Amino acid sequence: MKALPVHSGSGDARIGARLRNLRRRNHMTVEQLAAAAELSKGFVSRVERDLTSPSVDALVRLCRALRVEVGEVFAAEAAVDVVRLAEAPEVDLGGHGIRELLVTPSVNKALQIIRATVEPGGHSEDEPYSMDCRHEALHVISGQFVLSTPDQRLELQGGDTVSFPGSEPHGWENPGSQPATVLWIMAT
Incomplete structure (x- = not known):
């Protein structure tokens, strides 16, 4: 996890x-x-x-x-926090061909959003993983993206969103010829 x-x-x-x-x-x-x-x-x-x-x-x-x-x-968290994309800290949750930026305040434990750019052929580690959160969602901003769970392979494109429990083992890849931009949303 x-x-x-x-x-x-x-x-x-x-x-x-x-x-x-x-x-x-x-x-x-x-x-x-x-x-x-x-x-x-x-x-x-x-x-x-x-x-x-x-x-x-x-x-x-x-x-x-x-x-x-x-x-x-x-x-209680502050009512309004702004994270500028140019100032968002880079994080590394693993995988190949991916650049991840934390676009929510790093002190926010209840909700975190990571904006990722995944190069063509980029993929998660070999073993499926899960996150330490209650809910997880993936929104594809642009490009092609595949989310794999033990039961299914979801082929997604720009505009698609999928949600699932954070404990659900999953993996991902960009099968396209263009970079994919996605948002990973995690909530406790």
């Missing part, structure tokens, strides 16, 4: 926006959250705007009222 190219990073300690998003997801007003957590409306408002940091006790109360674990507040 191949591991995803995940890197740990330093998290942002500002949690106000995360708490606000959790409150909104629960369809609660500031007043309702403050009452449920037995805190003042002004205090909750200041916490949500990152003007003050809650004590451990206040954070636990807020999380209980929001029905989330405290760790979920700190584990």
